[in-house]
Amino acid sequence: MIPGNALAHSDDGRGSPVVLLHAFPLDGRMWDAQKEALAGNHRVVVPDFAGFGRSRDREPRASLGEHADDVAELLSWLGIERATVLGLSMGGYIALAFARRHPGRLLGLGLADTRAAPDSPEGRAARDQNIDLVQREGIEALVLRMLPKLLSERALPDVVLRVRALGTSQSAPGASAALAAMRDRPDSTSLLARIDAPSAVIVGSLDTISTPIEMRDMDGRLPRSELTIVDGAGHLANLEAPDAFNAAVLRLCARASAESDRA
Numbered sequence: 001m002i003p004g005n006a007l008a009h010s011d012d013g014r015g016s017p018v019v020l021l022h023a024f025p026l027d028g029r030m031w032d033a034q035k036e037a038l039a040g041n042h043r044v045v046v047p048d049f050a051g052f053g054r055s056r057d058r059e060p061r062a063s064l065g066e067h068a069d070d071v072a073e074l075l076s077w078l079g080i081e082r083a084t085v086l087g088l089s090m091g092g093y094i095a096l097a098f099a100r101r102h103p104g105r106l107l108g109l110g111l112a113d114t115r116a117a118p119d120s121p122e123g124r125a126a127r128d129q130n131i132d133l134v135q136r137e138g139i140e141a142l143v144l145r146m147l148p149k150l151l152s153e154r155a156l157p158d159v160v161l162r163v164r165a166l167g168t169s170q171s172a173p174g175a176s177a178a179l180a181a182m183r184d185r186p187d188s189t190s191l192l193a194r195i196d197a198p199s200a201v202i203v204g205s206l207d208t209i210s211t212p213i214e215m216r217d218m219d220g221r222l223p224r225s226e227l228t229i230v231d232g233a234g235h236l237a238n239l240e241a242p243d244a245f246n247a248a249v250l251r252l253c254a255r256a257s258a259e260s261d262r263a
């Protein structure tokens with residue numbers, strides 16, 4: 001039974017826990033291939049953030065910090081004290097908020113196709129335009145505007161259809177609240193140097209939202225990071241190149257769980 005205030009989630013497998021945090025405007029279903037690859041050796045928890053997926057009827061959150069607190073609360077409810085937290089894009093912003101607010105609960109940190117820097121003034125203005133679009137024309141219009149940036153030109157047709165279907169199934173209020181929360185997120189650049197858990201930076205070589213150059217810089221600031229550039233994949237690298245992506249996540253989980261065994 002899920003308590004009234006816990007996020008909807010899946011919980012599969014046994015072993016060192018790993019939590020996968022989804023991108024915008026998607027939900028936990030984007031991680032299906034990673035769940036399958038990890039659940040043989042790990043306990044894999046995949047939440048839907050408030051306002052998304054099966055948590056769509058929860059009050060949307062005003063800040064990414066609140067989303068991170070929801071994840072911490074879910075882990076507590078599941079009896080998990082520490083976990084490897086991996087987020088892609090918006091999920092990565094929330095993973096960084098988790099690292100800031102709950103540092104003692106990190107077994108490992110995975111940052112995929114995401115950014116530590118805040119939105120630029122142009123980026124903030126684009127968020128406002130997207131909020132306006134979703135409120136006036138609905139979620140499908142937003143997804144169609146975003147699709148060319150979410151996937152590379154090489155993405156297979158079934159991946160494009162999947163992203164479109166996941167995106168258009170989200171709610172307009174959940175999406176506009178998340179756009180505002182992303183617009184207002186703080187600069188996490190200086191936090192990176194303080195993260196002492198094993199970490200991984202993973203980026204599609206063709207990602208134009210969080211570019212390999214920017215992610216290389218993040219990798220350089222993290223004291224214990226391993227960088228993986230997923231060749232030929234765009235922003236949603238886990239969907240475009242699941243095998244290479246999964247291999248990088250498995251390496252991170254192995255490092256994190258070896259360290260917790262030693263502790």
Ligand code: MLT
Pocket residue numbers: 022023024025088089090091182209235
């Ligand atoms: C995402 O994939 O979560 C979003 O593209 C992130 C963003 O718009 O900054």
